Amino acid sequence: MKLLDAILKRNRTDRPLGSAPSLHVEELAGSLPLAVVACIDPRVNRFLPGAFGLPDTQVIWIRNAGGVVSNPLGDTMRSLAVACTLEGAREIVIVGHTDCRVALMDGFAHGARNDDDPDFVPSSDCPRIRIDERRVVASSVAVARRSPLIDTSIPVHGLLMNIVDGSLACLANGYERSLDTAGEAGDSSLSRESGEDVVKRQAPDGAVGVELIDQAKGWLARLKAEPGTTLKKTVLDVGRASAIGLRELAQLIDHHRTYHVIGIDDKEYGPIPGYKLVKWLMEDRITAETPVRPDGEGWQPLGKVLKEIAKRQVGVTPEMEAAAGKVARAVKEES
Numbered sequence: 647m648k649l650l651d652a653i654l655k656r657n658r659t660d661r662p663l664g665s666a667p668s669l670h671v672e673e674l675a676g677s678l679p680l681a682v683v684a685c686i687d688p689r690v691n692r693f694l695p696g697a698f699g700l701p702d703t704q705v706i707w708i709r710n711a712g713g714v715v716s717n718p719l720g721d722t723m724r725s726l727a728v729a730c731t732l733e734g735a736r737e738i739v740i741v742g743h744t745d746c747r748v749a750l751m752d753g754f755a756h757g758a759r760n761d762d763d764p765d766f767v768p769s770s771d772c773p774r775i776r777i778d779e780r781r782v783v784a785s786s787v788a789v790a791r792r793s794p795l796i797d798t799s800i801p802v803h804g805l806l807m808n809i810v811d812g813s814l815a816c817l818a819n820g821y822e823r824s825l826d827t828a829g830e831a832g833d834s835s836l837s838r839e840s841g842e843d844v845v846k847r848q849a850p851d852g853a854v855g856v857e858l859i860d861q862a863k864g865w866l867a868r869l870k871a872e873p874g875t876t877l878k879k880t881v882l883d884v885g886r887a888s889a890i891g892l893r894e895l896a897q898l899i900d901h902h903r904t905y906h907v908i909g910i911d912d913k914e915y916g917p918i919p920g921y922k923l924v925k926w927l928m929e930d931r932i933t934a935e936t937p938v939r940p941d942g943e944g945w946q947p948l949g950k951v952l953k954e955i956a957k958r959q960v961g962v963t964p965e966m967e968a969a970a971g972k973v974a975r976a977v978k979e980e981s
């Protein structure tokens with residue numbers, strides 16, 4: 647049994663969650679020690695390390711406000727890198743918890759993103775951040791997975807701890823590199839990116855969009871030219887293409903156009919320039935579901951607007967889309 651499965655099974659069955667370790671360390675030695683990023687909330691203490699069932703000596707604790715990883719090159723990520731390279735951690739768990747007061751502080755969990763931003767808009771002037779501990783964990787897992795500081799072979803898991811009884815829910819399984827979310831632009835936050843991709847994503851305006859379009863064109867051209875011959879590989883590529891996240895698609899937004907949006911507070915904001923729309927997306931102030939109205943057009947969910955832009959720019963025809971869908975289904979059935 648793999649480490650994460652053993653931790654979750656033990657967490658489900660072993661009640662009450664005492665502090666005595668009960669997992670067989672020898673059997674799990676290949677996955678230990680485990681590096682854990684957790685919140686500083688003192689209420690979490692009574693479940694550490696009991697909830698994980700591991701002895702103290704096998705867990706490297708990294709704690710900060712919120713248990714957040716907000717920057718792929720930031721302090722927490724560097725601690726994780728040291729945990730892996732010097733202390734030999736073989737797997738990483740990012741554990742959030744319910745009723746996290748840090749997550750309730752608008753902008754705090756995302757503060758690192760705004761520190762060096764002269765353009766920072768106070769939250770009263772833009773839609774407030776959606777407060778959801780699950781989202782904070784998912785976002786931290788995504789950041790850690792795409793960080794160039796740790797090897798991509800190290801599984802990064804995301805868990806949510808119930809602050810009342812210490813029970814753990816699995817939000818992201820680091821052993822799986824699932825293509826299940828392919829096609830859902832809004833839900834690819836857990837896909838893994840290479841360090842190279844991060845660098846590309848952080849490249850100056852424009853460069854990334856052009857690169858993305860070229861890649862997508864290449865994938866689609868291959869799909870058209872070689873039906874059946876390299877099915878599996880092509881579909882993996884197509885899967886990856888469609889798993890390109892909302893944030894990547896946002897690079898295609900026209901910065902000179904203006905937009906109106908309706909925030910989760912049901913207030914209408916705008917007109918705002920395209921670059922601000924991208925910024926709000928990066929700050930989780932808006933999501934794939936946020937109603938957006940580009941000037942001169944009607945209201946549509948942001949995810950749909952972005953997908954349409956991408957399709958237009960890549961020149962995807964309905965026939966190509968249908969072919970990609972057919973191949974994806976065939977491979978899913980086969981595996």
Ligand SMILES: [Zn+2]
Binds near residue numbers: 686687711746
């Ligand atoms: Zn907390």
